[in-house]
Amino acid sequence: MVIIIKFRNFVILLIFFLVTFSSNYIQVSALYSEKINKTLYLTFDDGPSINVTKDILKILKENNIRGTFFVVGDSVNLYPHLIKELNENKMCIMPHCNIHDYKGIYKNEDNYFEDLNKCKENINAIIGNKKMNFIRMPGGSDNEICSDEVLSKIKGKILNDGENYIDWTIAVGDAENFEVSAELIKSRVRDEGGLYNVEVVLMHDSGVKKSTVEALQDIINIYKERGYTFKALDEIEPWEIEYLKEINVLNK
Numbered sequence: 359m360v361i362i363i364k365f366r367n368f369v370i371l372l373i374f375f376l377v378t379f380s381s382n383y384i385q386v387s388a389l390y391s392e393k394i395n396k397t398l399y400l401t402f403d404d405g406p407s408i409n410v411t412k413d414i415l416k417i418l419k420e421n422n423i424r425g426t427f428f429v430v431g432d433s434v435n436l437y438p439h440l441i442k443e444l445n446e447n448k449m450c451i452m453p454h455c456n457i458h459d460y461k462g463i464y465k466n467e468d469n470y471f472e473d474l475n476k477c478k479e480n481i482n483a484i485i486g487n488k489k490m491n492f493i494r495m496p497g498g499s500d501n502e503i504c505s506d507e508v509l510s511k512i513k514g515k516i517l518n519d520g521e522n523y524i525d526w527t528i529a530v531g532d533a534e535n536f537e538v539s540a541e542l543i544k545s546r547v548r549d550e551g552g553l554y555n556v557e558v559v560l561m562h563d564s565g566v567k568k569s570t571v572e573a574l575q576d577i578i579n580i581y582k583e584r585g586y587t588f589k590a591l592d593e594i595e596p597w598e599i600e601y602l603k604e605i606n607v608l609n610k
């Protein structure tokens with residue numbers, strides 16, 4: 359009798375341990391797999407342009423990758439077919455500014471939002487009501503053209519409107535001089551890329567950025583070798599949002 363009771367207790371204890379251990383295991387493994395996930399967001403500012411955007415789209419399509427394009431409203435009006443083509447090929451289109459005029463847009467909060475809203479209207483006029491909840495501010499969210507006071511008002515309103523402003527973990531350097539070689543861009547990515555589990559790469563698809571096109575396949579290869587999954591910002595997950603906030607890339 360005693361043996362039977364002990365055996366029953368043993369079975370109950372065994373079940374208890376198994377349930378506890380397996381649920382812990384699932385939690386731990388979920389956490390672990392989340393930690394080793396590495397995501398890459400390729401972002402392109404200042405387009406669309408006749409010379410560069412199509413070539414970038416071609417490379418992204420060949421690699422089955424979705425990129426994020428922070429477009430200039432004026433260029434959207436000039437080249438509506440390019441925006442349509444980006445959209446038809448499932449690229450993510452987000453606003454950058456309407457006219458790339460730092461002094462004008464950063465003069466005050468009203469100027470900034472008038473320009474940003476025009477950019478959104480121009481995009482919407484071509485591809486319909488897209489959710490545009492990620493904004494790339496010209497020069498980045500801590501640019502030195504805008505006064506701190508105006509800058510903090512702009513950022514506050516973007517967040518109040520339920521939108522986000524996003525910077526980058528690495529700038530490939532294609533906008534730092536008029537002409538930057540593809541080799542220099544690639545070596546920048548090799549040296550400075552891959553530090554974070556979520557990376558946002560800043561590139562440009564304005565009309566003169568031919569070396570960006572030349573370097574793009576190698577940039578993709580470098581990140582593929584490092585185990586990154588490529589995504590566009592309209593598919594960002596909550597843990598990635600928190601991660602980017604922590605490293606001061608999102609809503610800084």
Ligand SMILES: [Zn+2]
Nearest residue numbers: 403404496497
């Ligand atoms: Zn720009």
